[in-house]
Amino acid sequence: GFLLGVLLSTGVFALCVRHFNSDPQNGGSGLVLKLGHSLDQQHPVHLALEHMAERLQQKSAGTVELQIFPNGQLGSETECIEQLQRGALAMTKTSTAPLESFLPEFSIFGVPYLFRDDEHAWRVYTGEIGKELLQKGSEVGLRGLCYLDAGARSFYTVNKPILKPDDLKGLKIRVQESQTAMELVEALGGSPTPMSFGELYTGLQQGMVDGAENNPPSFYSNRHFEVCKHLSLDEHARVPDILLISESVWKNLPPHVQQWVQEAADEAAEFQRELWEEKTAEVLEDVQKEGVTIDHPDKSLFAEQVKPMVDKLKGTPVGDLVNRIRELP
Ligand code: GCU
Known part of the structure; x- marks a missing residue:
């Protein structure tokens, strides 16, 4: 043909x-x-x-x-x-x-x-x-x-609810293979640990990390809720x-x-x-049935803490994009 x-x-x-x-x-x-x-x-x-x-x-x-x-x-x-x-x-x-x-x-x-x-x-x-x-x-x-x-990404942990950035102190948090994700978790006081998504379930189970961050459907469909019983909807980034x-x-x-x-x-x-x-909405119901506690922390506490990270972008190409995006209605 x-x-x-x-x-x-x-x-x-x-x-x-x-x-x-x-x-x-x-x-x-x-x-x-x-x-x-x-x-x-x-x-x-x-x-x-x-x-x-x-x-x-x-x-x-x-x-x-x-x-x-x-x-x-x-x-x-x-x-x-x-x-x-x-x-x-x-x-x-x-x-x-x-x-x-x-x-x-x-x-x-x-x-x-x-x-x-x-x-x-x-x-x-x-x-x-x-x-x-x-x-x-x-x-x-x-x-x-x-x-x-x-959607928006939020923190989930094995055994400690994250209600304010300070709660991340001393916790190893899995992040994606991304510099920005590392900086974000660092700015909030946690220890970022990059790892591929496929390795994360085992990483959580074996205590290589204390928690991770993702959108609710991914938290659910990869069964991370079996290990992590606290989900804090701080919605820090929409990736x-x-x-x-x-x-x-x-x-x-x-x-x-x-x-x-x-x-x-x-x-x-x-x-x-x-x-x-x-x-x-469906998976947020489902994980609660599986024993997960969902918290709605004050997002402004987290936003305040990461502000220097965003301010630092001023004058760079990404900083220009930030401005263009903020100016959009
Ligand atoms: C999200 C995203 C995936 C990615 C995952 C991760 O769920 O949709 O593509 O693999 O985050 O945290 O690695």
């Missing part, structure tokens, strides 16, 4: 996409795009990716298949990003946090208490700033397709997820396939945005 001819023209491309015979009867050839991510199959982000796979299948009449590998099967988020750069993996869904080591501008999303609310955050993701950053990825081989909601495609894969896709992929990604983001709120 025509796809095969176009696509096999580069060696890199052959590495990460597999062609299949979607319709043996008429000999039509198809294309498989592999996507790796670190979340569990019941997580709303995974459900959105499944939605994308369905949409892509429909749009392409079965000629393009999105094959999803959840639970870190293809490696940690950082490892998946590196595989995309090399063209060894077609797609990944990652938090923007580890992406900041590849594209420093992405540290903007780790800035604590940056967004006023959901609406404000979505205005950034889908507006000028969000689009600029998605495009910037191409410079380092990582094309951004869309953002996915990842979105992002869907990336390897630039070398993308530029070898025919324009109409590129269009299907982009459309299916946008539809998945919309689908997930609606699902997110509902799932978050």
